[in-house]
Amino acid sequence: QVQLVESGGGLVQPGGSLRLSCAASGSIFRIYGMGWYRQAPGKQRELVASISSDGSTNCQDSVKGRFTISRDNAQNTVYLQMNSLKPEDTAVYYCNALLSRYRYTSRENYWGQGTQVTVSS
16 A cells, blocks of 8 residues: 655644655655645645656745755655745645556556644734
């Protein structure tokens, strides 16, 4: 089984920081890319940031300068450092990975269970 397990969510005050982690485990041959999505109440799930196998990153304009995505390939882990948090950042954050389970299998998308981030005074 392939599992993506997120951690690091919680309740923080505006202007505070959180660091989200997502560890992938199980039958994994290679991870090609990982990303963080979020879904606020009543809104569609949206891509926040992603990082590809070559290390290139992408961030949504609303979080540029505040959020940083990084990767530890040796641990199959992706991080999202969130600084200067705003109430509008409140959402469930989901980890996504594009990976192959075995040498000759196709690339597949997997999702974590989500972790709640709440920014409020």
